[in-house]
Amino acid sequence: MLDMPAIRQDLNTVYDLAPNPDLAASMGDIYARMSRVVSPADWAIHAPYVAAINALKKQRNATILAHNYMMPEIFHGISDVVGDSLQLAVEATKTKADVIVQCGVHFMAETSKILNPSRIVLMPDMGAGCSLADSITAAGVEQMRAKYPGAPVVSYVNTTAEVKAASDICCTSSNAVQIIRALEAETIIMTPDKYLAQNVAAQVPEKRIVWWDGSCIVHEQYTAQDIRDFREWNPDTRIIAHPECPPDVVAEADFSGSTSGILDYVSRERPARAMLVTECSMASNISDAHPEVEFIGPCNMCPYMKMITLEKVLWSLHTMTTQIEVAPAIADKARLAVQRMIDLSAQKA
Ligand code: 13P
Ligand code: SF4
DSSP: OOOHHHHHHHHHHHSOOSOOHHHHHHTHHHHTTTTTTSOHHHHHHHHHHHHHHHHHHHHHTEEEEEETTSOHHHHTTTOSEEEOHHHHHHHHHHOOOSEEEEESOHHHHHHHHHHOTTSEEEOSOTTOOOHHHHTOOHHHHHHHHHHSTTOOEEEESSSOHHHHHTSSEEEOTTTHHHHHHHOOOSEEEEESBHHHHHHHHHHOTTSEEEEOSBOOTTGGGOOHHHHHHHHHHSTTOEEEEOTTSOHHHHHHSSEEOOHHHHHHHHHHHOOSEEEEESBHHHHHHHHTTOTTOEEOSOOBOOTTGGGOOHHHHHHHHHHTOOBOOOOHHHHHHHHHHHHHHHHHHHHHO
16 A cells, blocks of 8 residues: 555655645646636645646656546646547557556556556556456456356456456447447357446347446446436436446436547537536546536546546656556467457447
């Protein structure tokens, strides 16, 4: 576990990190991207970190890949690329930077290392895991193979490198339907998200999809009754759900898609009011770019995503820790599964 008081003390001996309203005002162009959701007082606290990280990034020839669930000061303040799991994985294959700082959770950093092993991949907090990745091991994949002989295994990218290595192909929430349709087999094993599998099965009825019993602790909390109650209270709100939600929740929604799918939908449809049935930062991060949309309703916070902070990113780049390592034999097999997914998604797109 990171010793934050000691880290804070060390950082303050090197960088001037005191709240700084003048510096914040001089970085108004960056603040403009989050001014609907971050107060000026908070921006004065974040600005010294943002300035220090952006300068250090140049020195280290580093790039920051940030998931859509990062907090606005990370998403808008320091990232070079933002996106959903698929977009971040594709970007990891392309980057020319020497160092990748993964602002997301552990499986995302591992995926970047698998796809670009010659780069240093930094994880600001190794404790930032994922309930889905924790739910299955490679032995679990073998168990499923024994139960459904001959069925290919499609594993969500929200898995460890070992699980990817034991799978035939990966998928993300933005390409899962596409990947399942493209496979010739009649029976397909999906791991580890039972709800994503059930949501895909509803869209691809010609296949028999069997699944592992995993779920996302953020999305499984929503119930269909919550959505119905919300609609009754606020009838003209567009309800948009992530496919990690239970199928009866997705059935109550107006649209379901990955985090980039949610952004595309909002940009295209420009509803007057929207409720995003997903992680809280999603609405915050797209709020300033869509002033015509009022984002309302409850959201759930991912405790793992929220472990990534500006302070930890600065420490990570300053000390070049923690570097992600994946054993080459595992990485080679896992790369095949992820690359197959990327190639197939590109083909179909
Ligand atoms: P996407 O960004 O691919 O939709 O995934 C959501 C998620 O839960 C990542 O952890
Ligand atoms: Fe994992 Fe869910 Fe958090 Fe995404 S939101 S990292 S799937 S626990």
